[in-house]
Amino acid sequence: MSGWINFEKNNYRKFCKGSEIYDIVIKINSILDIINGWEVSYPLLEHFKKSKEFPSFLAKIQTFLSNKPSSVDEISIKKLQIKSENNRRAVVSVLGLYNKGKSYVLSRILGLKLVSSFFEHTEGLSILLSRADITEVLIGLDTKGSQKPVKYYDEAKMKDFKATERFIQTLSLNLSDIVLIVVDRLTYDDQLYIKQIKQTFRNKENIIIVHNLIHVKLIKDLEKVIKEEIVDCFDCQVKQLKDSAPYWYENDRTRHVVMACDDKDSESKIYSEAGAKMNQPTIELLQSWLLSAASTSLERFNLVDNITKFSNQIISNYLNQKIEVVLNPEETLIKANPDTWAPGEELKYSDICLSLVGLISRVSEDQDHYYISLECYGYELEDLDIKIEFVNTTKKIIIIKSELPRKIEIKENTTTLRDEFKTTHTRPLKWSFEFPILIIEEDATDIKDLDLINGLLHLTLTKNLIPILYSSISIRSKFLRSIIRKQSS
Template identity: 30%
Template sequence: FRKDGNILDFVKELPPTLVDKLLGAFLESSARPIRHHSKTKSNSSFGGDIKHQQRTAYDFVVDLTRPGDIYGKIQAYPVSFPLGKAAYDSKTKQDGRKLSRFMVNVVGRYNVGKTYVLRLLANIDLGHSFVERTSGISVSLPTPKNSHDPNIALIDTAGARTPVDYDQNSFAMLSYERQISDAFIQEIALNSSEIFLLVINQLTLDDQLYLKMLYKRLKDKKINAREIKQRLLIVHNYFNLRTIEEVEQTAQYELGELFGAAKQHEGHWLSKDFKHFILANSDSEAGLFYNDHTVEQLLTMIKASNAAEVTNVLEHIMYEVELLLKKFLEEHHSTDDGDDENVETKVDANTNTITPDLDKQTKLQISRKRQVQLELELQQLSIDELQPEALWFICPKRPLPNNVILSKNLKFNEDGSVYIDYSSQFIPDVHIAQTNDDGDIEILIECPSCSNSSIQLTVRGTTLLVQGEKFNNRMKKDYLNTRRIGKFELQVPVAKLDDERTFDFQRRKFSFQDGII
């Protein structure tokens, strides 16, 4: 790109953190050409201890803002070490031994002060006017102030529902991409953590829905209500309040009335299901009164929890990324062998509607999807212009197939989390054939586990619609389930099967036996 001068064209499709790094190197580097690129695996040596002035709260950042990057242009997720890779490595050990840390996720809506809370817990003072952008999953590994404080890893994200550029022509796509990005990052952060600090300002319905979702996730992990009260802590960050009186009045309404909480002699509030902690504007009377005590209480709660500890935080997050990608990525295969370009007989099975456009030819094409198997590793890319620093990436150990895509069946819950709608995954096998010289037509649809009551036949003009549903068996617990289930709809344009005949829909017959419609 130095030769062509098209740096903006080169980086416009790259992840944000990588763009920042490349643009910075491009603007600050000398005029000497780039001589070589080298790639090594994660166990390669990294020379020298890099000295940085601490102007960041984070030890590493995994840029997951664009989930499709793993199979896109760079086929990787950038990882940055704002304080240097050597500084990160030094924090992973103590006296030569691997250091275990509690995984703490600082969560909450956009612009409620999550990063501020993280800095307080990490005992990092960057100045009140310092603003730091959070990209993807940002992690701080603070050094405890004393031997009594726990070793923790603090996970921060950009916050859900951050705005996008509003334009009538592009808003639908941009907002969908932001939902995918937010949900992907949220899933990784939630799955990587054992303890959650929910940061809220003035309480909103979105906060309550998010709290409900977090509580359910912990219940789904078979954590009892008593332990949840120790692992899901609510931090009321009243950064816009300055006096003790203002804070107490607001807390009395939000905590006392809405949560039914009572103030404890230790200083925090206790409701039926949760413990509540208060922070205020750090430059105020209220901040001096509440903040230090609240931080001490939060650290005490974390240390007393029964949560598991992690020795390698980055590898732990990479493992969760790998698990989620296996769930959300799929290979898209077509049965089209390319030997007959004039075949018009198709079954569009990309959604839960199967619509064959049939003529006298009988070949059917059905799109099949297969989940992707992959393993991830950390790799280093060294470029002269970026020395002594290197670029780091989370990459597949083996190249992914060219036909890998994000599942088209991703749906969003009301709290912003994402799931796969398996109702659009089931594609029944279909056989449509002429059975005698009179031209009678038989349609066979294989649907084991279908309910007889779910099958409906409808005539629309000269098209026959067959609808049904393949139900999942009710099990107490699934250990493995690759069965495709859900609703389907088959549209058969009968008049197109044979344009020399007229079909009598009044004489249609229906049966369902041995899983065959």
């Protein structure tokens, strides 16, 4: 059936070229919704089904598949074209803080104009197949922005929102070949966010910072911002190929590009000379980089399947329960396997601490053990000093620290207002946790289950339940003795 993709791909491209709609949307409003399921929708397909072209399009497919059952339906079409499991593609994720223009940048690269403005925000994880000349090789992941405001202050809602936001970003990073980070005028939060992405996404050459300067119209203003916020803040060098837009690169090969006020905005009454000069050449440069990345991508995959599989790997890092995530046969719902959790059991978050990008630490427990996960990007296991100390006779504390800086390249000799960013991520690691119940481990050598995987330190500690048992027996004995005394009197 994969032959249909090649047979009808031009028709699909022709139809979808003018459609400003996502191909796939995975509605992850909350991690905790996994019990009932995250809805997987196919907006472009639904739009296609309503068009006058759909019946004849379906007839062609049925004719082409004459040796197959005649009941080829919309689901089959969806699996053939949108799953694209026989095509090699590069996946690009667009990340950034709230309301920086991520959807706008992605839509320009992919050759369409999404409904995206100050009042429109992306839902969950939204996926686009390119409508431009790179149709065959590019998938775009659009995410809702980090640090979006919550309607009202509620500690549980805040925790849920932050955890879900970080989960989606972690998911995107691990699915992506290339990461675009969109910023407007650079802030300290943007710099901190970029630093944390670099700690998580190890291939720095495939991180591209897009400075989407939506309020800059004049060339002189653009040049000033480039000097202050790219060259000085990131210690960048400029490079420009013939007939191409300039770009700036750091020592770790992270690249920076610039866009200005939209040169295609018909509603703007002021001509943007900066946008006219920079935007289209920058888009073409980004497209060429993405095309190059796609040509080296050897992986064939079903994206929705991959999202399900990776969700299954990381979701338990956020929750106090271990669950299995599965995709239903119709590929319309990603949900928890009901066999992996007790019906009626409330799904809860672990004791987690989050950065702008993902998980910093997590502590969960069952009847016999404590399970700890700690973000240690930039360290090797031998760099870490792990100690277990008594707090009192009934509690212990674990301390994990390192006096070494993280192995992340440091920029020097800059004098800009925000260059304090360059020292914040070199602070030594120090983290501790006090256990409510005594653990049996006396020092780090007693820890049997300890590993550092993809920058996350995982370890398991065993509860010492004997003191609790003795305490329970002692209380029970006192209670029985008091009853005996009363009866004898």
